[in-house]
Amino acid sequence: VRQRLTLQLAAPALALIVAVVVSAVLLQVTDNDPGRVFSVILEGASDRRVLVETINRAAPYYISGVAVAIGFKMNLFNIGTEGQYKIAALVASWAGATVDLPAPAQVTFMLLVAVTTGALWGLIPGILKAFRGVSEVISSIMLNAVATGFGAFMLQRWFKDESAVSTVLGTEPVPSSARLPDLNGLVAKIGIDLPSANRLQSYLFVALLVGIAYHVVIWRTRFGYDLRATGANPEAAEASGVNARRMILTTMVLSGGTAGLIGLNNVMGPAGRYTDVAVVSGLGFTGIAIALLGRNHPVGIAFGALLWAFMDAVQTPLSNAELPKQITAILQGVTVLSVVIAYEVVRRVGVRREAWALRRATTGAGDVEGVPA
Amino acid sequence: MTTVDPAATGSGLVDPALRADDGPRPRPGPLARIPRAARLPLYVVVGMSLLSIARVITGAGQLTAEGTFQSAVQLALPIGLAGLGGLWAERAGVVNIGLEGMMVLGSWFGAFGGINYGPWQGVALGILGGAAGGLLHAVATVSFGVDHIISGVAINLLGAGLCEFLTSVSYGRVSTRESPTIATEITRVDLLPFLKAPLRELSGQNRFLLSDLADLVLALTANVSLLLVLCLLLFPATWYVLWRTPLGLRLRSVGEDPEAAESLGVKVYGMKYLAVTMSGALSGLGGVALVYLFSGKFQGGQTNGRGFIGLAAMIFGNWRPGGLVVGAGLFGFMDSMQSQVDSTSHALLIVAALAFAVGAARALYLRKWIGAPVLAVLAAGCWWWYERTDALPREIIPYFPHLTTLLVLVFASQRLRMPAADGRIFRRGGR
Numbered sequence: 001v002r003q004r005l006t007l008q009l010a011a012p013a014l015a016l017i018v019a020v021v022v023s024a025v026l027l028q029v030t031d032n033d034p035g036r037v038f039s040v041i042l043e044g045a046s047d048r049r050v051l052v053e054t055i056n057r058a059a060p061y062y063i064s065g066v067a068v069a070i071g072f073k074m075n076l077f078n079i080g081t082e083g084q085y086k087i088a089a090l091v092a093s094w095a096g097a098t099v100d101l102p103a104p105a106q107v108t109f110m111l112l113v114a115v116t117t118g119a120l121w122g123l124i125p126g127i128l129k130a131f132r133g134v135s136e137v138i139s140s141i142m143l144n145a146v147a148t149g150f151g152a153f154m155l156q157r158w159f160k161d162e163s164a165v166s167t168v169l170g171t172e173p174v175p176s177s178a179r180l181p182d183l184n185g186l187v188a189k190i191g192i193d194l195p196s197a198n199r200l201q202s203y204l205f206v207a208l209l210v211g212i213a214y215h216v217v218i219w220r221t222r223f224g225y226d227l228r229a230t231g232a233n234p235e236a237a238e239a240s241g242v243n244a245r246r247m248i249l250t251t252m253v254l255s256g257g258t259a260g261l262i263g264l265n266n267v268m269g270p271a272g273r274y275t276d277v278a279v280v281s282g283l284g285f286t287g288i289a290i291a292l293l294g295r296n297h298p299v300g301i302a303f304g305a306l307l308w309a310f311m312d313a314v315q316t317p318l319s320n321a322e323l324p325k326q327i328t329a330i331l332q333g334v335t336v337l338s339v340v341i342a343y344e345v346v347r348r349v350g351v352r353r354e355a356w357a358l359r360r361a362t363t364g365a366g367d368v369e370g371v372p373a
Numbered sequence: 374m375t376t377v378d379p380a381a382t383g384s385g386l387v388d389p390a391l392r393a394d395d396g397p398r399p400r401p402g403p404l405a406r407i408p409r410a411a412r413l414p415l416y417v418v419v420g421m422s423l424l425s426i427a428r429v430i431t432g433a434g435q436l437t438a439e440g441t442f443q444s445a446v447q448l449a450l451p452i453g454l455a456g457l458g459g460l461w462a463e464r465a466g467v468v469n470i471g472l473e474g475m476m477v478l479g480s481w482f483g484a485f486g487g488i489n490y491g492p493w494q495g496v497a498l499g500i501l502g503g504a505a506g507g508l509l510h511a512v513a514t515v516s517f518g519v520d521h522i523i524s525g526v527a528i529n530l531l532g533a534g535l536c537e538f539l540t541s542v543s544y545g546r547v548s549t550r551e552s553p554t555i556a557t558e559i560t561r562v563d564l565l566p567f568l569k570a571p572l573r574e575l576s577g578q579n580r581f582l583l584s585d586l587a588d589l590v591l592a593l594t595a596n597v598s599l600l601l602v603l604c605l606l607l608f609p610a611t612w613y614v615l616w617r618t619p620l621g622l623r624l625r626s627v628g629e630d631p632e633a634a635e636s637l638g639v640k641v642y643g644m645k646y647l648a649v650t651m652s653g654a655l656s657g658l659g660g661v662a663l664v665y666l667f668s669g670k671f672q673g674g675q676t677n678g679r680g681f682i683g684l685a686a687m688i689f690g691n692w693r694p695g696g697l698v699v700g701a702g703l704f705g706f707m708d709s710m711q712s713q714v715d716s717t718s719h720a721l722l723i724v725a726a727l728a729f730a731v732g733a734a735r736a737l738y739l740r741k742w743i744g745a746p747v748l749a750v751l752a753a754g755c756w757w758w759y760e761r762t763d764a765l766p767r768e769i770i771p772y773f774p775h776l777t778t779l780l781v782l783v784f785a786s787q788r789l790r791m792p793a794a795d796g797r798i799f800r801r802g803g804r
Contacts, residue, residue: 030542077522079470134782137470137522138688141681142775142782149772156768288526326541326549329534337509337527341517348518 007346012293015339022334023327032324040321041328044314052198053316057309058302059207060262064287065305066214067258069296071136073218074231074251080125080140081259082284083147088118089263090151093274094159096174096267103177110178110268111206114260121147122256123249130245136252144284161273170275180268203265210258215298217254227251259284289336295343308332413695418582420699421589423727425582433720437585439576441709441717442592447666449705450604451476451676454659455683456690456697457611458507458652463692464615465648466628467514468796470525472656473680474532475506479657480664481536484671485543487555487664495555496600496661503657504650506532511649515642518798529680537673552671559665564594564602600665604658612694624648628792631799642801656680685778691789704774711771715764721773722765726755732784744784 024034044050064081071078078084092114101109124143128134161172182199194200218224229237230247238244263279271278290308294300311332315325407415421437428436435441455472462469483499490498506528513524541549563569568590575587593605615621626634627644635641663679664671682704689703690696710718729752736745782789 026538030539032542079522079526128779128783132783138685139779139782142685142779145678145681145775146772146779149769149775152768153766157766285526285530288523289530292523292527324538324541324545326534326538330531330538333527333531333534337513337524337531340519340523340527341513344517344519 007350008295011342011346012339015335015342018338019331019334023331026330027324027327030324032327036321037318037323037327040317040323041314044310044317047317048192049195049198050310050313050317052194052200053313054306054310055204056199056201056265057312058305059201059203060265060283061286061290061305061308062207062302063210063258064262064283065290065294065301066210066287066298067255067262068284068287068291069294069301070214070218070255070258071251072231072291072296074227074247075234076129076248076251076255077137078122078125078140078252078255078259079137079284079288080122080143081255081262081287082281083140083144084118084121084256084259085262085284086151086279086281087121087147088114088260089267089279090155090159090171090274091117092260092264093171093174093267094154096178097172097273100175101177106175106177107180107268110174110264111261114264115257116260118260119253119257122252122259126249126252126256129252130248148281155274159274168275168277170273170278173273174267178268179272182269199270201265201269203269206261206265210261211298211302214258223250259287262287289332292336293339307335409693409695413698416695416699418586419731420702421585422582423724423731425585426727427720427723428585429581430723431716431720433717434579435713435717436720436724437588439588439591439595441706441713442589444712445702445706445709446592447601447705448708449701450601450666451659451663451679452683452686452704453608453697453701454604454662455656455680456685456687456701457607457683457694458503458655458659459684459687460611460652460692460694460697461615461624461648461655462507462510462652463687463795464625464628464792465645466631466792466794466797466799467511467645467649467652468521468525469507469510469649469652470522470681470684471506471510471528471532472525472652472683473676473678474525474529475503475510475653475656476660476663476676476680476683477532477536478506478653479503479660480675481539481552481660481671482657483661483664484552484555485539487557488553492555492557492559492665496559496658496665499661499664500654500657503660504654506657507650507653508646510653511646514798515645515649518800520798521796536671540671540673550673554668554670555665558669559598559600561596561598562602563596565590569595598666600662604662607655607658608694608698615694625792628794631794631797635801641799645799656683659683682774685775688789688791689778689781692791700778703777707774708771711767718765718767718770719759719763721770722755722759725773726752726759728752729755748784 020038024038027034027037064085067081067084068078092110095113096106096110099109100106121143125134125136125139128139129136155169155171159171161170163172180202183202183204184194184196184200187194187200216224218227226237226242226247227250229240230242230244234244237247262283266278267274286308290301290304293304293307294302311328315328318325318328424437428434455476458472458475459469479499479502481499482502483495485495486498487495509531510524510528513519513527514521537549540552544552547553565572572587572591572595576584576591578584613621615625623634623639624644624647626637626639627641627648631641634644659679660676663675668675683701686700686704687697689700690698707721710721729748733745733748733752736748
């Protein structure tokens, strides 16, 4: 068992090394000094501004990773998180701007609207798969595009902030009761002073709650057991009485609902309203990468999200040092591709070992030659 | 048409366990007796007739003008090439979601070559860039057995990241988002110079269908970029190679049943490598076309999901080149409508109404008692929408093809037939 854990940890480490080597070669070829780039990146790890930025960015990444992982757990590819969170953030921002409740109720209300919207948008590919047999990959790619168009349409015709104060197209600002406070004061109390320009967002706690809920639902409930069983062996699960259609629908609702929360950190934080800049695109696809890095495990996804966010955050010191900051995008891309390859290699090694152990147990030790121990 | 290998599960299009039960099919489709080769022209004529009728009803002459078709063809080409790339890969059983990333690679290297060496060198370099992306996908999916979707997503991230980096390194002093403009354009030619004048005249006479077809032919032949011509030739070439040569037969057999193919001595891995690299090269060429036919330079985010749309066009076309052409044409046409005046794009509602009506008639003929009324209601709805409004909301016009693809998947997923072993991970020697 310990050996397997070592192998599991070896895979991401190996992938990171490959990523560093590839990037170093690229930097060398393009006449940049890899040593300087990596020393700036390493220095970033002890820079408080970078770390605050890392945590702020990691929160939506983590939620996105969990949303995708829920689907992955039963072999459903929810590529549609991209559209789900955009529509959800837009609708939640609009709904939040139309009502003004006391802070806890307002925050809960907006989160609930986002979850519901995301769940409904995620339900569409679920229905198409469960009742028409349409691949969720294809339908959710289509729905991502439709979400972009439909979102632009709703924003332009229904949700637009008509007051001429802002020139950027967006919804009306949400009331102050919906704005989550920053954590700088709290952190200062335990003795860490953060630069006042860098605010540690409390959306972190939403991500934390999502992670706990994910762990409890998937590993501690009957539903989670069915979900994992269906993912591991659909035929066996069906034979033991799991309703495949209902599982697809529920999983897509859960995944889409979680995805609905991805885009709200900025709406309920610094930006205070939905604009196409405040809710950036691409978080859904990033979530897929992060779920892969973290092997769908709640803690693993957290590491993946932090790593990814750190690579983003370190772009600022890189460009301050007049180095090509885009190298981090390559680091991210190579890491993902090599990590999936490494996991696959590790899995095969594990399978071969098991087969070998089984053979040795059945035929007696010493009969098998040429197999590494 | 409807048989699907039970093994074709996983990330495939149709999960056989979940297929809706339509019961026994009462009769074959109305087009079943027409040979496949004749269907593409038939579809084109039917589509053009719909457009023509809509033009007559609404008086929106721009709907079928030469300029409209010209921009539609240019917009359709990158999508079609990406779709063609998808076709090669999926016919060999490898799902390629990474088309988008390979397209970005193609557009960056295409622009780089065009700026530094010359237009045709740029085209070649762009193809190579895309092919490199395809090769990477092949290494991950074929040799290492990584899930096809996962590898594709990773390649999309990597391709975009790499090109962003290369842009900033190469052109960083000017702009970190785009390259300078390519100095020399690719030659433009008149393919049918002797027909140009008579066709123009015919187009001016406003005859039903004939004038519209004349406009289409003019758009495809008059003053077209040589690149466009060469790219268009790749569609029949692909059909010929995949369906009429021994190589194509082997390649497709790998996509249908790799174990059987292997037992007959086909080099399954080799075929898959070839197909996926080819797939990357074609989508790279799609990226090149995007650069050369439009802005003349590389821009970040230029592909704008066209790789994914190409995949959709291929599925729309039932994994066949002819259908893919129809799908890509539809997407390109809708894309071109975005820049048209309101009265023209408004006429699209009539086109949609007519198309739904035709679909309803077909469903009635096939005795699909649920599909027919649904389609009829959709047709009436589109007509009602046309009567009630003066314009289509501009924001959603480009997304009509996506909705169409969704509708096709919903109503016709039983008729779509993907390669039986598509998306499945194959291990040499059955291990």
